Amino acid sequence: xxxxxxxxxxxxAIALFIGWRLYITLGQDDGPPEGRxxxxxxPEQDKREDTADVIPLNPTFTGPAADGLEAIHAxxxxxxxxxxxxxxxxxxxxxxxxxxxGDRAFLKPMLDxxxxxxxxxxIAARAEGEExxxxxxxxxxxxxxxxxxxxxxxxxxxxFEAELGxxxxxxxxxxxxxxxxxxxxxxxxxxxxxxxTVD
Numbered sequence: 103x104x105x106x107x108x109x110x111x112x113x114x115a116i117a118l119f120i121g122w123r124l125y126i127t128l129g130q131d132d133g134p135p136e137g138r139x140x141x142x143x144x145p146e147q148d149k150r151e152d153t154a155d156v157i158p159l160n161p162t163f164t165g166p167a168a169d170g171l172e173a174i175h176a177x178x179x180x181x182x183x184x185x186x187x188x189x190x191x192x193x194x195x196x197x198x199x200x201x202x203x204g205d206r207a208f209l210k211p212m213l214d215x216x217x218x219x220x221x222x223x224x225i226a227a228r229a230e231g232e233e234x235x236x237x238x239x240x241x242x243x244x245x246x247x248x249x250x251x252x253x254x255x256x257x258x259x260x261x262f263e264a265e266l267g268x269x270x271x272x273x274x275x276x277x278x279x280x281x282x283x284x285x286x287x288x289x290x291x292x293x294x295x296x297x298x299t300v301d
Contacts, residue, residue: 167258170248174256177285181256183245189292190260190281191243197294198266201225202234214282214295235266235273246278254286257295276300 163171163183175181193212200208204225210218228234240262247259259280266273282295 167245167248173250198237214293217294238265238267240264256285257282
């Protein structure tokens with residue numbers, strides 16, 4: 103027997119052994135699913151069907167205003183207390199600054215009629231050129247009450263504790279600010295509806 107025949111037989115045996123080991127390790131391939139090639143990705147419709155029955159969970163509200171917050175969210179699914187509080191803190195800073203400089207044009211669109219009239223009178227009572235207290239910092243801000251009226255009017259009360267100063271003296275302000283918005287309208291803006299001091 104020639105040397106080339108021996109080498110050929112040896113190589114064939116090695117190839118057969120490797121093929122048998124791959125078969126045992128990986129299992130027999132019966133081919134791709136019917137109607138689908140190996141390179142064909144699952145259609146997007148299949149992915150949508152997998153998630154079609156998933157129902158998004160409503161957020162869980164806690165604290166003294168939980169029932170009111172839940173009612174507001176039921177009327178407006180975009181309502182989120184965390185986003186609301188970010189806006190409320192920003193509104194507090196802007197409105198206190200606007201009141202301090204007596205900027206009626208800035209304040210009027212952001213205030214309910216009763217609040218605007220009270221602040222307008224307070225600005226008028228100041229001496230000419232006198233500015234009100236400036237906001238130094240907000241110490242705390244927390245939702246204490248929330249409600250939804252039968253007319254769709256949402257109201258959320260925030261208790262603010264802040265430090266104010268005029269350059270010479272500092273004072274602490276602790277107030278309840280109530281913001282309101284009509285949930286049946288597309289306007290996302292809240293108006294300052296009421297301001298009370300904390301007893």
